[in-house]
Amino acid sequence: MNEMNNIRMTLSLFAAVLLGMAGASAQSDIPTPGVWTANGPVHAMASLGGMTYIGGEFTHVGPHAGHGVPLDAATGATAADFPKINGPVNACVADGSGGWYVGGRFSMAGSLPRECLVHILSDGSVDPAWNPDFEGYEVSALAVSGGLLYVGGNFRRVGGQLRASIAALDTVTGDAADWNPGTNGMVQTIAVSGGTVYAGGSFTSFGGQVRNGAASVDAVTGGVTDWDPNSEGGRVNALAVSGGKVYAGGHFLRIGRKPRSYIAAFDAVTGGLTSWNPGADGVVHAFVVSGTTLYAGGGFSNIGGQPRGRIAALDTVTGNLLPMNPGADNAVRTLALSGTTLYAAGEFSDMGGQPRDRLAALDAATGSVLEWNPGVDGMVLALAVSGAVVYAGGEFVIVGGEPRNRLAAFDTATGGFTAWNPGADGTVRALAVSGDTVYAGGEFTGAGGQPRDRLAAVDAVTGEVAEWNPGADNTVLTLAATETTVYAGGEFTKIGGQARNRIAAIDLATGGVKSWNTGVSNPVKALAVSGTTLYVGGDFYYSGSQYRYFMAAYDAETGALLPWNPNLNGKVSALAVSGGVLYAGGDFTSVGWKVRNRIAAIDLETGAAGLWNPGANGRVAALAVSGTTVYAGGEFTEIGGRERGGIVALDTETGSATDWNPRMDGTVNALALSPNAVHAGGAFTGMDGNDWPYYAQFELPVPAYALRYTAGANGSLSGESSQTVNHGSDGAPVTAVPDADCHFVQWSDGVTENPRVDVNVTGDITVEAIFAMDTIEGEGEGEGEGEGEGEG
Numbered sequence: 001m002n003e004m005n006n007i008r009m010t011l012s013l014f015a016a017v018l019l020g021m022a023g024a025s026a027q028s029d030i031p032t033p034g035v036w037t038a039n040g041p042v043h044a045m046a047s048l049g050g051m052t053y054i055g056g057e058f059t060h061v062g063p064h065a066g067h068g069v070p071l072d073a074a075t076g077a078t079a080a081d082f083p084k085i086n087g088p089v090n091a092c093v094a095d096g097s098g099g100w101y102v103g104g105r106f107s108m109a110g111s112l113p114r115e116c117l118v119h120i121l122s123d124g125s126v127d128p129a130w131n132p133d134f135e136g137y138e139v140s141a142l143a144v145s146g147g148l149l150y151v152g153g154n155f156r157r158v159g160g161q162l163r164a165s166i167a168a169l170d171t172v173t174g175d176a177a178d179w180n181p182g183t184n185g186m187v188q189t190i191a192v193s194g195g196t197v198y199a200g201g202s203f204t205s206f207g208g209q210v211r212n213g214a215a216s217v218d219a220v221t222g223g224v225t226d227w228d229p230n231s232e233g234g235r236v237n238a239l240a241v242s243g244g245k246v247y248a249g250g251h252f253l254r255i256g257r258k259p260r261s262y263i264a265a266f267d268a269v270t271g272g273l274t275s276w277n278p279g280a281d282g283v284v285h286a287f288v289v290s291g292t293t294l295y296a297g298g299g300f301s302n303i304g305g306q307p308r309g310r311i312a313a314l315d316t317v318t319g320n321l322l323p324m325n326p327g328a329d330n331a332v333r334t335l336a337l338s339g340t341t342l343y344a345a346g347e348f349s350d351m352g353g354q355p356r357d358r359l360a361a362l363d364a365a366t367g368s369v370l371e372w373n374p375g376v377d378g379m380v381l382a383l384a385v386s387g388a389v390v391y392a393g394g395e396f397v398i399v400g401g402e403p404r405n406r407l408a409a410f411d412t413a414t415g416g417f418t419a420w421n422p423g424a425d426g427t428v429r430a431l432a433v434s435g436d437t438v439y440a441g442g443e444f445t446g447a448g449g450q451p452r453d454r455l456a457a458v459d460a461v462t463g464e465v466a467e468w469n470p471g472a473d474n475t476v477l478t479l480a481a482t483e484t485t486v487y488a489g490g491e492f493t494k495i496g497g498q499a500r501n502r503i504a505a506i507d508l509a510t511g512g513v514k515s516w517n518t519g520v521s522n523p524v525k526a527l528a529v530s531g532t533t534l535y536v537g538g539d540f541y542y543s544g545s546q547y548r549y550f551m552a553a554y555d556a557e558t559g560a561l562l563p564w565n566p567n568l569n570g571k572v573s574a575l576a577v578s579g580g581v582l583y584a585g586g587d588f589t590s591v592g593w594k595v596r597n598r599i600a601a602i603d604l605e606t607g608a609a610g611l612w613n614p615g616a617n618g619r620v621a622a623l624a625v626s627g628t629t630v631y632a633g634g635e636f637t638e639i640g641g642r643e644r645g646g647i648v649a650l651d652t653e654t655g656s657a658t659d660w661n662p663r664m665d666g667t668v669n670a671l672a673l674s675p676n677a678v679h680a681g682g683a684f685t686g687m688d689g690n691d692w693p694y695y696a697q698f699e700l701p702v703p704a705y706a707l708r709y710t711a712g713a714n715g716s717l718s719g720e721s722s723q724t725v726n727h728g729s730d731g732a733p734v735t736a737v738p739d740a741d742c743h744f745v746q747w748s749d750g751v752t753e754n755p756r757v758d759v760n761v762t763g764d765i766t767v768e769a770i771f772a773m774d775t776i777e778g779e780g781e782g783e784g785e786g787e788g789e790g791e792g
Contacts, residue, residue: 027649027660029688031696032677035415037064038408038694039377039398042681045672046431046438048460051418052672052679053409053438054695055428060357060377061408061417062401066691068092068102068393069376070124073338073385076359076374078399081124083110086691089393090153091142094386095171098122101149102393103139104382108689117151117158119174132159132174140201145192145219147171148179152187152199166190166199179222181207183215188250193241193268195219198227200236200248213255214239214248216271227271229264231255240287240294242316244268245276247294249284263296263303265319278304278319285346288335290364292316295342297332311335311344313367324367326352328360336383336390340364341372343390345380359392374399397693407440407447407458412674415697420463422448424456429490434481434508436460437468441476441488455488455495457511468511470496470504480527480534484508485556487534489524503536505559516559518543520552528575528582530604532556533564535582537572550588553607566607567592573634578625578652580604581612585620585632599623599632599639614640614648614655624671624678626700628652631678633668645687647671647680662698663688676700703727707758708766709734714742715771719755731758736769745770 040058047053066084071077087106095101099121102109109118112126115134119127136155143150148168151158159169159176166187168179185203192198197217199206206215207224213231217224227246234252241247245265248255255264256273262284265276282300289295294314296303303312304320309327314320333346342364344351351360352369358380361372378396385391402417406428409420426444433439438458440447447456448465454476457468477490486506488495495504496512501519506512520540528535534556543552543561550572553564570588577583582602584591591600591609599620601612618636625631630650632639639648640657646664648657666684673679677697685693707723719734735755736744746752748768758765 027658027701028699029660029662030698031662031687031692032415032699034063035695035697036061036401036410036417037398037692037696038404038681040694041669041683042695043427043429043442043669044431044440045670045679045681046433047412047672047674047679048433048438050412050674051409051420051460052412052674052697053407053420053431053433053460054670054679054681055407055424055431055440055442056669056681056694057406057427058408058694059403059405060398060401061404061410062375062377062398064397064692065376065399066397067104067106067395068382068391069399070100071359071374071390071392071399073341073388073390074372076361076372078374079124079389083112083118083120083124083126084691085109085118085393086686086689088138088381088395090138090140090381092382092384092391092393093142093144093149094384094391095119095144096386098386098389099127100384100386100391101142101144101171102382102391103142103151103153104393105138108691116153116155117174130172130174132169132176134158136165140186140188141190141199143190143192143197144171148177150190150192150197152190152201154186165201165203179220181215181217181222181224183207183211188235188237189239191239191241191246192219196225196227196268198239198241198246200231200239200250202235213250213252216246227266227269229256229266229271229273232257234262237283237285238287238296240289241268242289242294243292245274245316247287247289247316249287249296249298251283262298262300265316276316276319278314278321280304282310283331285331285333286335288337288342289316290337293322293364295335295337295364297335297344297346299331310346310348311362324362324365326360326362326367326369328352333379333381333394334383336385337364338385338390341370343372343383343385345383345392345394347379358394358396375401377401397691406442406444409438409460409463412677412679412697420461422456422458422463422465424452429475429477430479430488432479432481432486433460434483434486437466437508439479439481439486441472441479441490443475454490454492455506468509470506470511470513472504477523477525478527480529481508482529482556485514487527487529487556489527489536489538491523502538502540505556514559516554516557518554518559518561520548525571525573525586526575526584528577529556530577530582533562533604535575535577537575537584537586539571550586551584551602564605564607566602566609570598573619573621574623574632576623576625576630577604578630581610581652583623583625583630585616585623585634587619598634598636612652612655614650614657621667621669621682622671622680624673625652626673626678629658631671631673633664633671633680633682635667646682646684660698661688662696673700705761706764706766707731707761708764709756710766710768711736712768712770714739714773715744715769717769725758725761727762728760731761731765733757736771738771741774742771743774745772 038058042056089104119130135157139153141152161176164182188201216227238249280300284298313322328348357375376396377398380394382393405423424444430441453471472492505516522539524538526537572586574585616639622633668682
């Protein structure tokens with residue numbers, strides 16, 4: 001038996017086990033921890049053996065980390081344990097004890113509700129006691145000084161008090177201090193020096209005084225000082241204090257009532273504009289100072305009169321540009337310094353001519369790019385260093401990982417993506433597997449570096465693109481494969497150079513288009529094969545010259561249109577076959593004049609809608625059947641009589657939704673089953689309030705079996721005579737204990753082991769211990785001799 005047959009047999013046995021199991025543990029709503037995800041929508045999935053293949057719009061895959069992550073300062077490795085934050089992180093600062101204060105636009109940190117502010121302890125846990133009463137849009141700036149956390153952003157209440165976009169919180173309790181200057185706009189940056197707090201942003205009033213974009217406040221009283229740089233027509237993004245000067249960077253072209261392009265310096269006491277004037281040709285986002293060196297990051301390409309790609313080092317005294325010149329290919333948003341290492345982060349994918357996805361470490365003196373290279377999939381907005389750890393926050397959700405252009409595969413046991421990497425140059429909309437090949441369809445014109453018009457065949461192990469190349473003239477939306485044929489549906493009117501209206505049959509070995517040529521009037525969106533029949537769903541109204549509203553059935557070999565005609569009133573997006581039933585999902589509201597809202601069970605022979613009627617209030621886009629459960633994905637918020645966001649598990653008998661409820665926040669486009677899990681892909685970015693984008697894996701309920709042991713005549717049992725054991729687990733020992741003058745013979749299923757331990761249980765077990773009375777040695781012989789002597 002070859003490997004593929006073994007895989008099919010395993011899957012078949014698994015389905016049989018599900019159907020016959022005595023019970024099962026509840027299915028978890030939480031995705032499997034450690035499973036990698038993608039950075040863009042997933043439209044298609046297919047499972048084969050221990051692999052699950054995904055296709056879509058993504059370009060990167062990796063471990064899901066949330067929006068903030070602690071990284072090893074030397075290696076870039078992600079910390080083993082940290083709370084995932086479910087929204088963008090704009091600011092972070094070390095707490096001085098190995099932990100972090102983090103601010104942004106989020107509502108959860110780990111499993112705890114935290115609105116825009118959180119304190120993460122040194123052990124990676126969320127501080128259970130520190131939870132400021134935050135009301136507002138976001139936190140953009142943080143600074144720690146003298147037992148207080150200064151907070152800036154866009155908010156109206158924090159720490160139990162009304163505070164207009166700036167506040168000081170107790171670092172232990174989270175309570176707001178009396179300090180309360182208030183402002184009428186967003187605070188973007190905060191710097192503390194001695195007894196003064198400097199703030200920059202987009203405000204025009206501060207502490208009741210006119211202040212445009214920058215202000216300073218007494219750190220004790222909250223009173224606004226006379227310091228007034230007056231940024232005209234541009235936000236202040238960055239402030240740094242050193243050597244009696246305050247350095248300001250932002251969007252301004254005029255500040256201190258004089259021209260200054262994006263960068264300037266002021267006397268820290270008087271607020272007078274100094275002669276320091278390097279000038280830049282683009283926005284400045286970030287500063288960090290070391291001695292007489294000011295490091296600047298932003299969107300500029302020239303500063304100090306010389307080319308500098310978005311990062312530069314300036315003399316704090318003269319404003320002269322220093323030699324350090326790594327150069328980034330996109331904006332630098334934040335900087336942090338630790339010893340001789342300068343950490344830079346932002347939107348770039350290249351630093352110093354080396355690939356660096358939005359995070360890089362540089363030699364602070366020379367600008368040489370260091371090996372440190374964690375890489376993330378989205379913009380980084382915040383950096384802070386404490387000891388041997390760098391905390392990074394932003395809009396990313398993946399840390400590390402690998403580039404994968406619209407096609408990827410992962411190991412279903414470990415959750416990690418594999419080396420399989422054919423790549424496609426456009427969106428992948430459909431996947432199917434047959435033998436050792438993965439077939440892909442979509443909008444692409446190239447795969448694996450070779451021209452492939454919207455159809456490709458890829459080796460399931462190596463990722464090499466096969467010579468199979470029929471080509472389609474428009475999008476392929478759905479695929480189904482048998483051992484001899486690949487069926488394709490979509491928007492095309494030609495395939496393999498031959499006219500085929502939106503549906504075609506292609507030789508699996510050669511890629512040649514078969515004579516099978518039925519055609520439908522509008523796009524085909526779903527295909528399913530059962531025996532010798534191909535079932536088709538989509539947007540069409542007729543096939544050939546006969547009306548078929550949104551669904552049709554064909555002879556899979558000849559292409560002949562069959563009489564089967566369920567007659568729906570709306571589009572069909574998904575099909576799945578199980579146990580003589582065709583499950584259909586889409587936008588329809590009736591099947592054969594019976595009310596069926598967007599999901600139905602249709603008889604494979606008659607085309608009649610069955611009694612099964614969960615009903616959904618939004619489109620059903622994906623279906624998969626496992627034993628007595630139908631998994632459905634789509635755009636709905638209610639189905640099976642219960643509120644369910646985008647995904648649901650339905651009972652095949654009643655149509656009722658089970659208790660399983662991940663609560664996706666967006667559309668589920670695709671579902672796939674592997675022996676131990678259900679896989680969901682789509683346009684969702686989170687579930688149940690937690691950030692989790694585009695792909696998730698959920699463990700299937702573990703089958704549980706009943707073990708029943710009884711004792712026959714002349715004996716009893718010792719141990720647990722009634723047990724419940726999960727699939728693949730071992731039972732507890734049970735001993736057959738014979739009565740006096742009796743002995744154990746065997747169990748009723750022929751097992752002679754005693755004590756008995758049933759291992760790797762895969763089904764219910766009911767057995768009886770069989771006993772027998774002992775035979776007394778010599779008893780029969782003595783009786784015979786006595787009888788003979790009496791007769792004589």
